[in-house]
Amino acid sequence: MAKMWAGRFSKETDPGVNDFNSSISFDARMYRQDIRGSMAHAAMLGAKGIISAEDAAAIRAGLEGILSDLDSGKLQFDPTAEDIHMFVEAELTSRIGDPGKRLHTARSRNDQVAVDLRLYLREEIDEICGLLRVLGRVVAEVASEHTAAVMPGYTHLQRAQPVTFAHHLAAYGWMFARDLGRLKDTQKRMNECPLGCGALAGTTYPIDRQMTAELLGFNGPTENSLDGVSDRDFCIELTSALSILMMHLSRLSEEVILWCSWEFKFLELDDAFATGSSIMPQKKNPDVAELVRGKTGRVYGDLMTLLSMMKSLPLAYNKDMQEDKEAVFDAIDIVKLCLSTFAPMLRTTRVLEDNMRAAAAKGFINATDCADYLTKKGVPFRDAYKITGELVGYCVGKGLTLDNLPLHIYKRFSEVFEKDIFDAIDLKACAMNRRSYGGPAEELVKGQLEKLKKIFAEEGLD
Numbered sequence: 001m002a003k004m005w006a007g008r009f010s011k012e013t014d015p016g017v018n019d020f021n022s023s024i025s026f027d028a029r030m031y032r033q034d035i036r037g038s039m040a041h042a043a044m045l046g047a048k049g050i051i052s053a054e055d056a057a058a059i060r061a062g063l064e065g066i067l068s069d070l071d072s073g074k075l076q077f078d079p080t081a082e083d084i085h086m087f088v089e090a091e092l093t094s095r096i097g098d099p100g101k102r103l104h105t106a107r108s109r110n111d112q113v114a115v116d117l118r119l120y121l122r123e124e125i126d127e128i129c130g131l132l133r134v135l136g137r138v139v140a141e142v143a144s145e146h147t148a149a150v151m152p153g154y155t156h157l158q159r160a161q162p163v164t165f166a167h168h169l170a171a172y173g174w175m176f177a178r179d180l181g182r183l184k185d186t187q188k189r190m191n192e193c194p195l196g197c198g199a200l201a202g203t204t205y206p207i208d209r210q211m212t213a214e215l216l217g218f219n220g221p222t223e224n225s226l227d228g229v230s231d232r233d234f235c236i237e238l239t240s241a242l243s244i245l246m247m248h249l250s251r252l253s254e255e256v257i258l259w260c261s262w263e264f265k266f267l268e269l270d271d272a273f274a275t276g277s278s279i280m281p282q283k284k285n286p287d288v289a290e291l292v293r294g295k296t297g298r299v300y301g302d303l304m305t306l307l308s309m310m311k312s313l314p315l316a317y318n319k320d321m322q323e324d325k326e327a328v329f330d331a332i333d334i335v336k337l338c339l340s341t342f343a344p345m346l347r348t349t350r351v352l353e354d355n356m357r358a359a360a361a362k363g364f365i366n367a368t369d370c371a372d373y374l375t376k377k378g379v380p381f382r383d384a385y386k387i388t389g390e391l392v393g394y395c396v397g398k399g400l401t402l403d404n405l406p407l408h409i410y411k412r413f414s415e416v417f418e419k420d421i422f423d424a425i426d427l428k429a430c431a432m433n434r435r436s437y438g439g440p441a442e443e444l445v446k447g448q449l450e451k452l453k454k455i456f457a458e459e460g461l462d
């Protein structure tokens with residue numbers, strides 16, 4: 001494609017440099033936003049008398065034609081074009097002639113790309129939030145079905161205290177709720193329009209930046225033209241929010257992987273969401289969860305790419321910044337793929353409550369409750385803690401549990417123990433009596449789940 005900036009040059013660009021320089025292979029996906037931005041710009045140029053009303057109308061009609069031809073596939077991207085901006089402008093000019101050449105008045109690709117990217121990411125955030133809401137609802141629904149399923153809660157991956165599966169899953173619900181909030185915050189902050197910043201120093205034309213900002217649905221124009229074209233905080237913020245989201249998803253994935261193992265067997269994946277081995281006939285592998293865990297690293301890598309790319313860049317636009325798109329697009333694509341695959345996997349997973357309960361019965365997760373029993377009967381907590389520790393030591397030595405230890409043995413350790421110790425350390429009671437705010441008691445978790453369902457409802461709270 002002929003260069004629009006060829007005037008100053010006396011030689012053709014080296015073909016290798018052409019390819020090296022070109023971004024159309026990855027920025028073509030912003031064609032709708034590019035055209036939308038150009039339409040707003042042309043409308044403003046027309047309204048301010050910078051170009052004639054006829055030219056503005058011709059540009060609009062030409063751009064509409066290009067948009068529908070690209071949408072339908074009638075028009076293909078030219079891989080030799082430098083970028084999506086050049087492609088659309090050249091196509092417009094070839095269709096409508098001189099008015100097309102007036103479109104770029106009072107504009108630079110520097111503000112153009114900045115506006116395209118904000119428009120594009122703003123829409124992608126809506127889509128990601130939609131997928132996140134679906135996952136959040138799945139989490140809340142699955143949890144609702146298991147509010148009485150006692151399972152061991154872990155610290156250091158050692159059985160610690162009794163919780164329920166619903167309580168455990170709801171914890172992820174809150175992580176995803178924060179992710180939703182972070183994405184919405186990012187979207188709000190990026191909703192300022194850099195169009196009209198020009199190359200870096202604005203323009204002498206009497207442009208109306210309020211008008212273009214409004215036409216494009218932004219809250220207003222960016223305040224400083226240098227900042228407007230050189231800011232990529234919104235890419236970094238978004239990729240950072242996506243990294244945190246992936247971190248949450250990878251933690252849940254790791255638990256799914258562990259829980260599907262024979263060592264745990266708390267979960268059984270649906271056959272449609274598991275894979276087999278080419279050599280081991282017995283295998284049912286949690287590949288989806290493993291891939292989510294693995295892809296998390298890629299999203300972190302994208303964040304590092306963006307941070308490193310922007311580090312120490314002088315103002316204003318530098319070509320380095322063309323590297324922003326592949327990183328942020330990669331992060332978006334991965335997150336969308338992971339969210340949309342993970343949600344149905346979780347929805348169809350069988351929860352093996354009996355195995356959870358059996359695991360909860362081992363590992364002395366009611367030891368704290370035993371100590372609390374003594375404390376409630378007047379024994380100072382530290383003494384109660386020591387007595388219980390000795391009891392656990394005794395049980396470990398004899399292969400017993402606190403539940404099947406006879407009362408007369410209890411009494412050897414403390415005279416305070418009575419028959420009601422067995423009620424106090426009953427696993428179900430241990431979980432259900434934890435009624436402190438945020439705890440695993442059924443009615444409390446149900447309350448949490450109601451809140452989560454509201455947050456993740458289709459038109460949920462922001």
Ligand code: ARG
Pocket residue numbers: 023027082083109110113317319321322323
């Ligand atoms: N393709 C470029 C990018 O993605 C567009 C801006 C180019 N600006 C320039 N002065 N070369 O960043």
